[in-house]
Amino acid sequence: MNIALIAHDQKKQDMIHFALAYEPILKEHTLYATGTTGKLIMQNTSLEINRLMSGPLGGDQQIGAMIAENRMDVVLFFRDPLTAQPHEPDIIALLRLCDVYGVPLATNMATAEVLVKSIEQGDIDWRKVVNPNKTEEGRT
Numbered sequence: 001m002n003i004a005l006i007a008h009d010q011k012k013q014d015m016i017h018f019a020l021a022y023e024p025i026l027k028e029h030t031l032y033a034t035g036t037t038g039k040l041i042m043q044n045t046s047l048e049i050n051r052l053m054s055g056p057l058g059g060d061q062q063i064g065a066m067i068a069e070n071r072m073d074v075v076l077f078f079r080d081p082l083t084a085q086p087h088e089p090d091i092i093a094l095l096r097l098c099d100v101y102g103v104p105l106a107t108n109m110a111t112a113e114v115l116v117k118s119i120e121q122g123d124i125d126w127r128k129v130v131n132p133n134k135t136e137e138g139r140t
């Protein structure tokens, strides 16, 4: 599965703890992250992350493009609902594309835990049917 990990600044510590806690599951998958989130996860875990641009500089849009191209299977986005974000339109666009394409999306850690356990159990293996030509690494 291709999994996107994204966290706003006030949620980055939560994301690090989450990545550490679920490292054994996450390491079985191909991970993508916005720039700063990815850097912090790599500094604090042994996970390999494909880092995109920082969220405010286009990283959210890059993940949105992967969703539109059927190259992203799950999005774990720890949002900060209490801080105004300069790139709010990009965030809304990313969330919208998850709904357009029916991509599983968690916007807080509690739901992300449920999704990661679902991934481990194979509950989201239907993504392989949605895009049967896709390898774990991306497109064939």
Ligand SMILES: O=C(CO)COP(=O)(O)O
Pocket (backbone or CB within 6 Å): 006, 007, 008, 009, 033, 034, 035, 036, 037, 038, 053, 054, 055, 056, 059, 060, 091
């Ligand atoms: O702003 C973000 C998501 O909207 C996250 O971006 P960074 O991981 O680069 O901080």
